[in-house]
Amino acid sequence: MNTSTISDSEQNTFQPPQWLQACLLANGDPNHQYHTEDNRLICQAYEFAYELHKQQTRKSGEPYIVHPVAVAGLLRDLGGDSAMIAAGFLHDVVEDTEVSLEEIESRFGEQVRQLVEGVTKLSKFEFSSKTERQAENFRRMFLAMAKDIRVIVVKLADRLHNMRTLQHLSLEKQQAIALETKEIFAPLANRLGIGRLKWELEDLSFKYLEPEAYRTMQNHIAEKRTDREARIEKVTQLLKDRLQTIGIKIIEIQGRPKHLYGIYQKMCLQQKQFNEIYDIAGLRLIVDNKEECYRALAIVHDTFRPIPGRFKDYIGLPKSNRYQSLHTSVVGLNGRPLEVQIRTLEMHQVAEYGIAAHWKYKESGGSNQVQVSSGDEKFTWLRQLLEWQNDLKDAQEYIDSLRDNLFEDDVYVFTPQGDVMVLARGATPVDFAYRIHTEIGNHIKGAKVNGRWSVLDCSLENGDIVEIITSKNSHPSLDWLNFVVTPTARNRIRQWYKRSHNEENVARGRELLERELGKGGLEALLKSPSMQSVAQRCNYQKVEDLLAALGYGEITVSNVVNRLREIVKDQQSISKESNPELTTTKLQETTKKSTSVPVGSQYPIIGVEGLLYHLAGCCQPIPGEKIIGVVTRNARGIAIHNQNCPNIEGVEGDRLIPVSWNTVNGNGRPHTYPVDLAMEVIDRVGVFKDILSRLSDQNINVRNAGVKTSWGKPAMITLSIEVINHRQLESTISQIKNMSDVLNLRRLNQLDEL
Numbered sequence: 001m002n003t004s005t006i007s008d009s010e011q012n013t014f015q016p017p018q019w020l021q022a023c024l025l026a027n028g029d030p031n032h033q034y035h036t037e038d039n040r041l042i043c044q045a046y047e048f049a050y051e052l053h054k055q056q057t058r059k060s061g062e063p064y065i066v067h068p069v070a071v072a073g074l075l076r077d078l079g080g081d082s083a084m085i086a087a088g089f090l091h092d093v094v095e096d097t098e099v100s101l102e103e104i105e106s107r108f109g110e111q112v113r114q115l116v117e118g119v120t121k122l123s124k125f126e127f128s129s130k131t132e133r134q135a136e137n138f139r140r141m142f143l144a145m146a147k148d149i150r151v152i153v154v155k156l157a158d159r160l161h162n163m164r165t166l167q168h169l170s171l172e173k174q175q176a177i178a179l180e181t182k183e184i185f186a187p188l189a190n191r192l193g194i195g196r197l198k199w200e201l202e203d204l205s206f207k208y209l210e211p212e213a214y215r216t217m218q219n220h221i222a223e224k225r226t227d228r229e230a231r232i233e234k235v236t237q238l239l240k241d242r243l244q245t246i247g248i249k250i251i252e253i254q255g256r257p258k259h260l261y262g263i264y265q266k267m268c269l270q271q272k273q274f275n276e277i278y279d280i281a282g283l284r285l286i287v288d289n290k291e292e293c294y295r296a297l298a299i300v301h302d303t304f305r306p307i308p309g310r311f312k313d314y315i316g317l318p319k320s321n322r323y324q325s326l327h328t329s330v331v332g333l334n335g336r337p338l339e340v341q342i343r344t345l346e347m348h349q350v351a352e353y354g355i356a357a358h359w360k361y362k363e364s365g366g367s368n369q370v371q372v373s374s375g376d377e378k379f380t381w382l383r384q385l386l387e388w389q390n391d392l393k394d395a396q397e398y399i400d401s402l403r404d405n406l407f408e409d410d411v412y413v414f415t416p417q418g419d420v421m422v423l424a425r426g427a428t429p430v431d432f433a434y435r436i437h438t439e440i441g442n443h444i445k446g447a448k449v450n451g452r453w454s455v456l457d458c459s460l461e462n463g464d465i466v467e468i469i470t471s472k473n474s475h476p477s478l479d480w481l482n483f484v485v486t487p488t489a490r491n492r493i494r495q496w497y498k499r500s501h502n503e504e505n506v507a508r509g510r511e512l513l514e515r516e517l518g519k520g521g522l523e524a525l526l527k528s529p530s531m532q533s534v535a536q537r538c539n540y541q542k543v544e545d546l547l548a549a550l551g552y553g554e555i556t557v558s559n560v561v562n563r564l565r566e567i568v569k570d571q572q573s574i575s576k577e578s579n580p581e582l583t584t585t586k587l588q589e590t591t592k593k594s595t596s597v598p599v600g601s602q603y604p605i606i607g608v609e610g611l612l613y614h615l616a617g618c619c620q621p622i623p624g625e626k627i628i629g630v631v632t633r634n635a636r637g638i639a640i641h642n643q644n645c646p647n648i649e650g651v652e653g654d655r656l657i658p659v660s661w662n663t664v665n666g667n668g669r670p671h672t673y674p675v676d677l678a679m680e681v682i683d684r685v686g687v688f689k690d691i692l693s694r695l696s697d698q699n700i701n702v703r704n705a706g707v708k709t710s711w712g713k714p715a716m717i718t719l720s721i722e723v724i725n726h727r728q729l730e731s732t733i734s735q736i737k738n739m740s741d742v743l744n745l746r747r748l749n750q751l752d753e754l
């Protein structure tokens with residue numbers, strides 16, 4: 001935001017909208033009929049926000065208070081209660097001023113605080129990439145939505161007004177915000193059934209992402225408007241007369257122009273030109289009750305010839321966002337196709353306002369807070385997001401899965417008992433099995449679709465009846481990851497693999513820890529109270545669980561050793577069960593005085609100037625790791641080892657040379673150092689590309705790479721990369737390990753064998 005100050009005269013140019021003026025007037029008059037607690041909360045929130053934002057401007061140059069007032073107005077139009085409207089005024093104060101959430105709660109109550117907190121970005125936290133920040137913002141937002149769904153309605157109102165004023169930002173920011181709006185926020189509005197927000201968010205995104213196509217669509221619509229409106233008027237009058245003749249009460253009948261992005265999408269999907277798209281406008285018919293919806297449908301089909309295959313009954317089978325309506329396409333006047341929607345007033349309110357209709361049109365009193373309960377089917381999609389979002393630690397994979405699963409392209413299938421299951425388009429019997437229960441998926445042997453045996457990777461269609469056949473001896477296959485489409489199924493398959501290979505993972509974890517700390521005393525250390533404390537600090541119940549996590553790469557050896565050092569420091573000594581020698585030789589930091597050289601020396605190692613030296617292949621030390629020089633016996637000069645390298649334990653003291661790193665050479669450019677990595681990954685298409693992409697994001701050069709695959713087994717990848725220091729290596733390893741397809745990753749040396 002722009003924090004430049006504005007003059008008093010510029011402040012006075014802001015005039016609150018009429019609805020807000022009415023609130024302020026009523027609040028100032030104790031005898032006014034609208035002088036209520038709700039009105040008082042709204043006015044106090046506005047006045048507080050006005051004072052905080054009064055010296056700030058937007059990029060457009062207008063007073064910043066215009067934005068929160070507009071957001072609050074949108075929430076009021078959606079039927080939001082006083083807490084929501086107050087949150088609209090206050091949604092930016094925590095991020096852009098010195099006001100804390102605690103002060104918000106003390107002034108305006110817990111509900112307003114929760115709404116503001118749910119909308120507030122993570123602007124005061126540091127992240128290594130924009131993707132990580134974006135992912136964490138969405139994680140927080142969805143968790144807040146689970147507590148109170150009104151959070152996302154406030155956020156949608158905020159995003160809509162920002163989109164309406166996007167022209168004042170740079171082209172790069174316009175496209176970034178528009179893309180996020182199209183991929184995340186418009187689908188969210190759709191999931192919540194708020195059609196009026198969804199359509200405008202899509203059109204505004206379309207305007208900035210594809211400006212030429214947007215202008216072309218605008219021109220096409222303007223050219224055809226007169227003929228279209230005349231044709232719709234004739235159809236409207238014809239249907240109105242026939243419906244009234246048989247006594248159907250018409251609440252409303254009107255033309256319904258489709259939004260620009262909707263028409264453009266249809267042109268792209270059907271590979272048609274604009275003049276080949278006839279149903280760019282439709283007719284919406286609102287009647288009194290459900291029975292009359294079907295009676296009106298019969299009249300429409302009797303008046304105009306229905307087009308086969310174009311009838312959809314969303315009343316009998318509502319969409320997952322609670323949308324209900326009858327859709328039919330008929331051949332209208334002049335032989336032109338016409339889409340007709342038939343619904344009740346209540347259905348129309350839900351179609352327009354979605355979840356907001358819950359509080360906008362309800363007749364009973366009480367709090368409007370909407371929580372997501374386990375039995376509430378309309379929020380199944382949100383509960384599923386919450387179930388798998390913690391399993392996806394990689395930020396990019398989380399964003400991709402979020403984007404893919406927000407789009408409402410669902411398929412409705414049935415159990416043999418007639419229960420409806422909503423799955424993502426392209427879902428398979430395996431996705432269906434895991435949707436029912438994890439154990440059903442883990443023991444699926446086969447599937448019947450509509451009474452016939454089916455392969456497990458077939459895509460299910462609307463109306464399919466699916467029966468899962470299980471067996472105690474059946475178990476998941478890693479090949480399933482190549483065709484399942486739901487994050488739940490993918491995560492359950494990976495979890496099963498990790499559990500089923502627990503012994504291998506524990507052994508691998510023990511090996512990694514032994515390599516880091518040495519073999520002597522390791523068994524006693526693993527059984528000690530200190531190691532149990534390490535496990536608990538790393539959120540594992542047992543040491544064995546910690547070793548398994550080390551084995552399949554969920555946690556790094558450095559994290560474990562650092563936790564152990566913290567405990568040793570806190571307790572001043574390790575429990576008697578552990579090896580005292582291990583404590584002194586491996587856990588205490590070694591301090592050796594290094595030889596000083598002028599800054600800018602061409603030698604990367606300080607202390608070996610003018611001498612022949614090389615980095616030891618057994619430990620491949622890199623800057624950030626404590627090193628020591630060893631005079632070799634084979635005329636190869638000085639070998640630079642990590643101070644914790646097991647190979648230097650028996651070296652005589654007179655062969656040791658104190659050395660340290662010089663991270664800048666004479667040209668001011670950092671040196672790079674080779675590091676070899678080996679990883680075990682799930683063998684799927686594109687996994688190697690994803691790994692290389694993360695290395696590229698870290699500016700890591702790959703010197704060499706190798707891949708080995710075996711049918712039905714994880715793939716083995718070896719990489720030789722160049723890093724600047726230990727910190728960059730740890731960051732790189734963390735980025736790769738957080739990928740859910742990476743089962744194990746370890747640093748190699750020349751003694752390792754794959």
